[in-house]
Amino acid sequence: PKKEPLSCSNPFEFDHHGPRPTYPRKANATFLTLARNSDVEGVIHSMKQVEGRFNKDRHYPWVFLNDKPFSEEFIACTSAATASRTYYGQIPREQWVQPDFIDEEKATKARKAMSKIRGVYYADSVPYRNMCRFYSGFFYKQPLLQNFKYYWRVEPDINYRCEIEYDPFLYLQDNNKSYGFTISVPEQYETTPTLWDTSMEFFNKNPRYLDPNNAMRFASKDGGKTWTRCTYWTNFEIGDLDFFRESEGYNKYFEHLDAAGGFYYERWGDAPMHGIAVSLLLDRDRIHHFDDFAYEHTAWEQCPDPSTPAYERGRCTCDYKNSMAVKWKR
Ligand code: GDP
Ligand code: MN
The missing domain is CATH 3.90.550.10 (Spore Coat Polysaccharide Biosynthesis Protein SpsA; Chain A)
Structure with a gap:
């Protein structure tokens, strides 16, 4: 059934041109977003980033968690922002307060x-x-995550500034990795x-x-x-x-x-x-450093070196000079 956004001012529009790639393999994995109802705009922004740069043809599902019940608006807007399945869970009070x-x-x-x-x-x-x-101590104990092996943590208001051209879940799986990060602070x-x-x-x-x-x-x-x-800066994490x-x-x-x-x-x-x-x-x-990912949140950023092939191939829009690895080099 076609999903209609209710009161979303800014619904995600799919941007498909030409033949859509298909992927023969998939991991048992999901995106994971903890959010308040008031975070909905930032969450939609992040979903556009992730869907546009990676997930639009991969169709990994999204799990949303909240300490309060999600609003109708939150559910309608986030489910309209992806063609994948979305799941909504409320955290038990004793795991929150x-x-x-x-x-x-x-x-x-x-x-x-x-x-x-x-x-x-x-x-x-x-x-x-x-x-x-x-x-x-509690995110991995949520019932909605029990049937998944890998998670990719996504926060409101993040940016991915290069295409993500390979599947990082499969990367972890195929290389026997348990934890992946981008920025360390x-x-x-x-x-x-x-x-x-x-x-x-x-x-x-x-x-x-x-x-x-x-x-x-x-x-x-x-x-x-x-x-x-x-x-490791945990607003980005891909882990087992x-x-x-x-x-x-x-x-x-x-x-x-x-x-x-x-x-x-x-x-x-x-x-x-x-x-x-x-x-x-x-x-x-x-432990794996996803050093080829262009990731930004609250003005802290990782951007791949433009002299590497990943930069051009990834149609990156980030500036290497803003990368923590450059800015923080002493
Ligand atoms: P910062 O990145 O360290 O500044 O922290 P954020 O304010 O972005 O919070 C981190 C994550 O937790 C985000 O995904 C928020 O949406 C979420 N979050 C923070 N506080 C709450 C809360 O009280 N309730 C819920 N449900 N989510 C929260
Ligand atoms: Mn944040």
Whole structure:
């Protein structure tokens, strides 16, 4: 049946010229978008990017998650923005709200103190903390994801500025990779003063979870004493849900962090948490940098080197000079 947008001012129009490619192979995979109803415009923007640069002929489905029921408008507009199937789920309350064991007085004091520090985003926000905790310990437990193996995380207001000419899900599958990222950035000190020590507490007690060929050097240059603060920027992620679902180490590590309360007493993010977990629990050969992707969010960007064939072939519209790899080179 043909889907009609209800009240969407800006419905996605398919832009097909010439013969449409067909793809003989497909992975068991989905896009994953957490969003509020008020994010609908940014979500449609992101869907246009992903559909236009990659998915229009591949037809991977979309899973949308929200802590509240999705509005009719959100459902109508997002389902009109893709020819693929779309699924909508509501996160169980206990996987979203601040847990009862958190001392609210202590948490409030910590938020107030953090908001006095300049340059700390979301210092005073409880929902942002809920979101970070959710993406750390609960996204992969959602019923809508149980039948999928791979996920590709998509946030509102992102841009893909080159064609994505191969299937990154199949890339992970065929090369035995579990986790893929584009941009890596250091986490701010103020949001995570005790995250590393709390993490090391866990891994010192449970060294059996450390992969013998792990990427510890990404997280620590001195064998675990201090943290590099390096993280993968998790608003882009393509990963294997089985790693999160089946890794006892990952789940025990999350429980340890959760019990320590730092998601609320500090503002531990899912990026530092995933970064430490992926670096320590996985064989480093299972981590992949999608360095040929042109990805941008909130003015942070990865753009491939124009001297590489990927740039021209990908009809890229990004500027290499804006790439973090260039801008941040010291
Ligand atoms: P930033 O990229 O770190 O600035 O954070 P965002 O505001 O983009 O939030 C990250 C992701 O979580 C986005 O996909 C948001 O739509 C989503 N998100 C953030 N807060 C909430 C919330 O309170 N409820 C829901 N349902 N989604 C949220
Ligand atoms: Mn964002």
